[in-house]
Amino acid sequence: MAEEKTIGITVKKSEDFHSWYEQICLKAEVADFAPVSGTMIIRPRGYMVWQHIVDHFNKEINDKLGVKNAYFPLFIPSRFFEKEKEHAEGFAPEVAWVERKDEKEERIALRPTSETIMYDSYARWIRSYRDLPLRLNQWCNIVRWETKDCKMFLRSREFLWQEGHCVYARADECHKETLLVLDNYEEMMKELLCIAVLKGEKTAAERFAGALHTFTVEGFMPDGKTLQMGTSHDLGQNFAKAFGITFIGKDEEQHYGHQNSWGVSTRLIGAIIMSHSDDKGLVLPPGLCDDKFVIVPIYKDDTKELVFHEAKKLLAGINEQGFFDDRDSYSPGWKFNEWELKGIPLRIEIGPKDIAAKQVIIVPRDTGEKRAVPIDAVCAEITTELGAMKKRLYDKSLHRLATHKKSADTFDSLVSLVNSGNIVSAPFCGEKACEGEIKFESGGITTRCIDEHTSNKNCVKCGKKAAFSVYFGRAY
């Protein structure tokens, strides 16, 4: 056999999380660096994950919310940004522009988000209450010219996302659906991504530029950092007033619309990798894989025919999607390593002894525990094993979050607990300035979301009356 040494992961997740993450992305062929600094390539194994997210979420928003997909241009005239002042200020530093042939031409931005370009059209399309609610979503690329260090999937100058943008006649409808989308995100993180999240409202300092309220789902990563995984913004009437989105109501009066916007991006792929993968390589929740299993034959020259015959028969009898690794030039051990690295959920081993015993060996990717299964029960066992794996991955994520949720009543204990890798609830006044001081003095600790409203407590930093308890952490 023309054996080649498999090039596995050479650092441990527990020892050098950053290098480990990068190796997983590169060696499992999930992503690669691209030539323009801060950009990246999503390779097929990464795009597969994204496609499953796209398909799942499209179905959810279409069936449950009646949202329709559309596509608005990448190009946004600079005057649009100026219409909503907070929004403009929030995005200004990271907007990339198209090179002009002539200085007199208006500058054209590459979308850092699409509120402005979409709402300009909404103002033309919406006339009457009959046109509402208007619920659109788009899947597209987004450009933000980051100056900080980029990290694959987590911070890059271009990424893919969905952005939903809805208009309602009433504030209560708008707010209700803002939260409904957030619930959908939480459900998707659990059911499809197998990640437990904290759900809540952002403080004023972390709110989306131009929104009344920003709600978030935050994942907790194995390195003790939090990751903002999805946000849903109640925009109130801020943009409606800036863009003139009005409708004639049943009362025959003119009103401004109420709006929300919400999105998740390819950074979810980063969250999935960090949450589940291990020192052997990628671990993917089964729902995000095209191929759920690989059959690896174990044979010598004189047993090849028998084993291949049985393996093919086995494959033909399984409903789930998977494949038979019939490559002759690699040993079983090499194949085990390769499919562990790439994150195929189940490995099925079949050799002469197994055939004699009318069994196969099933090995789930996450536990690596071998289990003999009667050959005529394989189909059902695959379903069971995939379900069990999904549950294990989620439970592990939930356990990680639960055991790292702490609370603090003083600034020192807050910093100390966050610095030892926790997400910490503490009483907070809610003021932007105070939050800025916390971030500065702690070297980067930020609020992640509001925990609960609290009374009779004082802010851990300024000592003023606390508006609520907030989760603090270090975030990607």
Next chain:
Amino acid sequence: MAEEKTIGITVKKSEDFHSWYEQICLKAEVADFAPVSGTMIIRPRGYMVWQHIVDHFNKEINDKLGVKNAYFPLFIPSRFFEKEKEHAEGFAPEVAWVERKDEKEERIALRPTSETIMYDSYARWIRSYRDLPLRLNQWCNIVRWETKDCKMFLRSREFLWQEGHCVYARADECHKETLLVLDNYEEMMKELLCIAVLKGEKTAAERFAGALHTFTVEGFMPDGKTLQMGTSHDLGQNFAKAFGITFIGKDEEQHYGHQNSWGVSTRLIGAIIMSHSDDKGLVLPPGLCDDKFVIVPIYKDDTKELVFHEAKKLLAGINEQGFFDDRDSYSPGWKFNEWELKGIPLRIEIGPKDIAAKQVIIVPRDTGEKRAVPIDAVCAEITTELGAMKKRLYDKSLHRLATHKKSADTFDSLVSLVNSGNIVSAPFCGEKACEGEIKFESGGITTRCIDEHTSNKNCVKCGKKAAFSVYFGRAY
């Protein structure tokens, strides 16, 4: 009833094709103009069509060819363009660039096509014959800074497309799959878009910048113009040599890969609109619609309850996706007009008399012919009607193409026949310079694809020995 006048199409397709097309796009809410000149918005009714094309084609290329999807960056360093000279020259005029903060920085292009950015990675990823064939595809936005008048879907500064890029060990494999993809395009145009195409090779003048051979499928539009609907390029080893895409073969020698690339874009939506729609509005092939039918109730106050009850019962019993238009504030006539404008394939009318006769009226969008159908046969009749409509649309497109395919032996008759709205086969020398003269002297006639190899004929323009007969036309 709060009746509103429906705003239908106000020009005839036969009288002012250009304005008619624009009205269909706008009034059927397929698309809209966007603020940056030459850009457009794809509204839900247009995006729906694109989504069906995406889903269909993804399945085809994945199942039949083993192509996997990926995503490469929008941003391409300028030095990449310079690597393949013809390619660089071909795209230079329409490349848009990112504004630089500093003149010393390398210029960054917005992808006008992705050969260069993808092949830079291919050169790193491919090592051995075992890595081949490598077959990737991406769905993305493309930027070409057109200076000619833009036309929705047909020419815009940003559009959506798929681009497949494959590498093979052998030239024959590469060529074979280049043609296989073209066959898949032809099949999709027929089965999904209901459009008949001419299929063939492009001449040197119309070849993709950097390719050995370009193959095309060309649709013939009702205004007598042709539309390039999809292309598949055999790139040979041109890019492999420019980017250093080499592999160690079974012979342990180093070889350059053989490559192809192929794509279709959102201009297909334009082809669909032009081919099938009429003076009442949009006509869509059923396979491109989410909703295949609408049930319109015909009632007065005293029959509303009965009719709504029966309509809902009817809807519940139909397998195909459709909806019941239960809006009380619009008359049946208004609803007929709206759904004709929007292009719902079938209308089902139900009123008290129909209910008494245990029937409904089915009206296919394209013929507008009413037919009574027994209520318990509706489900089967819908399937039949949708199939028949699909066949009629394709047959009409095929008939249009067949009756406008002409041939000419002189330059004058070529020009005259093309100018009267035909696509004309004529003997041609194959030279770029001669083709340039034809284009210039005729005010824009170009070759569309090679018809057949011919002997003993002379070029209609220069009189030299003809290399083949070529289809000439005016193209979008």
